[in-house]
Structure formats: structure tokens, C-alpha cells
Amino acid sequence: MYRPQEDSFLLARALRDAGGAQDAKVLDFCTGSGFLAIAAARAGAAAVTALDISRRAVLTARANALSRRLPISVLRGSLDVAVEHGPFDVVLSNPPYVPDNGQSNEDPRWDAGPDGRSVLDPLCDSLPQLLSPRGFALLVHSEFTGVDETLERVRAAGLSGSVVARERIPFGPVLQRRLSYLQEVELAQQGIDTEEVVVIRAGRHWE
Numbered sequence: 351m352y353r354p355q356e357d358s359f360l361l362a363r364a365l366r367d368a369g370g371a372q373d374a375k376v377l378d379f380c381t382g383s384g385f386l387a388i389a390a391a392r393a394g395a396a397a398v399t400a401l402d403i404s405r406r407a408v409l410t411a412r413a414n415a416l417s418r419r420l421p422i423s424v425l426r427g428s429l430d431v432a433v434e435h436g437p438f439d440v441v442l443s444n445p446p447y448v449p450d451n452g453q454s455n456e457d458p459r460w461d462a463g464p465d466g467r468s469v470l471d472p473l474c475d476s477l478p479q480l481l482s483p484r485g486f487a488l489l490v491h492s493e494f495t496g497v498d499e500t501l502e503r504v505r506a507a508g509l510s511g512s513v514v515a516r517e518r519i520p521f522g523p524v525l526q527r528r529l530s531y532l533q534e535v536e537l538a539q540q541g542i543d544t545e546e547v548v549v550i551r552a553g554r555h556w557e
């Protein structure tokens with residue numbers, strides 16, 4: 351189970367700063383423990399849907415929402431389920447994003463592919479379907495996943511795209527385990543031990 355950490359906290363702060371959760375219909379895609387769904391509900395969302403492909407994550411998020419008496423609908427599934435339940439005014443996502451050569455023997459649900467984009471790219475492509483006319487998305491990932499790629503992807507989908515928050519953080523355990531692969535494919539330089547994590551906002555309107 352993914353315990354909320356720096357990337358989760360950065361995205362929660364970006365949501366607070368964006369100020370759009372009040373009365374909104376919100377999706378937390380890749381919810382894990384439900385941390386971001388709970389942040390959205392506490393920020394006054396009218397309805398929150400939380401989605402994860404992991405059965406364990408769904409059970410945990412449900413328990414966390416229930417114990418806080420927050421009306422969050424936690425569902426098991428991926429993008430097809432999200433599209434079915436949309437559109438949403440706010441889409442939040444902290445997806446798996448650390449590039450991996452497939453040999454780390456981690457849970458396949460953490461697999462983000464060799465470039466870290468196997469969950470992120472389909473999500474960017476689906477945003478026009480997922481977002482309501484006033485909708486926007488906040489997505490968090492590492493510099494190693496390709497910030498320009500995400501901006502280009504959301505713009506290619508006809509949306510605005512900009513970086514709204516960034517933070518330099520020490521490598522976490524997942525990145526530590528995958529560091530030799532990141533160095534091998536020249537995504538990370540030798541001798542560094544921090545990464546920049548960014549929040550990208552994608553929306554229907556340029557601000």
C-alpha cells in the first residue's frame with residue numbers, strides 16, 4: 351500500500367491553491383489509500399469518486415473514507431470505469447510514474463513501463479472525455495517521467511497545460527531501487543540523490 355508521501359502532499363497543496371474543489375464533482379484516479387479523495391471531500395467537493403485497480407487499495411480507501419464519515423465512492427477499476435462515471439470538474443492523479451525495466455520484481459500494479467508513462471499517457475489522452483466543460487486536472491509526477499512530454503500530450507488533446515507546483519525531494523525507496531536503470535538509460539545523472547516532482551494542471555481554458 352502506497353503511504354501518502356511528498357508527491358501526494360504536493361498535489362494536495364496544489365488542489366488547495368487551485369481552489370476549485372468546492373461543490374465540484376471530483377475524480378481521484380489511482381487513489382491508493384484515498385488520501386487525495388479525502389482532501390477533495392474535506393475541501394467541499396459535492397461528490398468524490400476514487401478509483402484504483404488494486405483490491406487492497408480499494409478496501410483501504412473505503413475504510414479510510416468511512417472512518418472519517420466522508421461520502422466518497424471508492425471503485426475498483428481503471429480509465430474505462432472513470433470515463434463511465436464522468437465527466438468530472440476536477441481530476442486528481444498521482445499515478446505510478448517511476449520508469450522501470452520490468453526487472454524490479456515489484457507489484458505489477460506499480461508498473462509504469464520503461465519510460466514511466468504507461469498509466470500517465472492514456473490518462474492524458476482521456477482527459478477530454480473525463481473533464482466537464484469547466485473541468486481541470488492536476489497530475490503529479492517526477493522530472494524523470496518527462497514534464498515536457500506531459501505538457502505536449504495534454505496540449506495535443508486540446509487542453510491547456512502548465513506546471514503549477516514543483517518541489518525537489520530526496521529519492522524515495524522506489525526510485526532508489528530503480529536508480530541503476532535510470533542511470534543506465536541516462537534519465538538520471540550519476541551522483542545525484544534528489545528529484546524534482548511537479549504538478550501539471552490541464553484544463554479546458556487557458557488562464
Ligand SMILES: C[S@@+](CC[C@H](N)C(=O)[O-])C[C@H]1O[C@@H](n2cnc3c(N)ncnc32)[C@H](O)[C@@H]1O
Nearest residue numbers: 352354358380381382402403404428444446459
Ligand atoms: C503512487 S500510488 C498513489 C496513491 C495515492 N493517490 C497518493 O497520492 O498517496 C499509485 C496507485 O495507482 C494504482 N494504479 C496503478 N495502475 C492503475 C491503473 N491503471 N488504474 C487505476 N489505478 C492504478 C496503484 O494500485 C496505486 O495504488
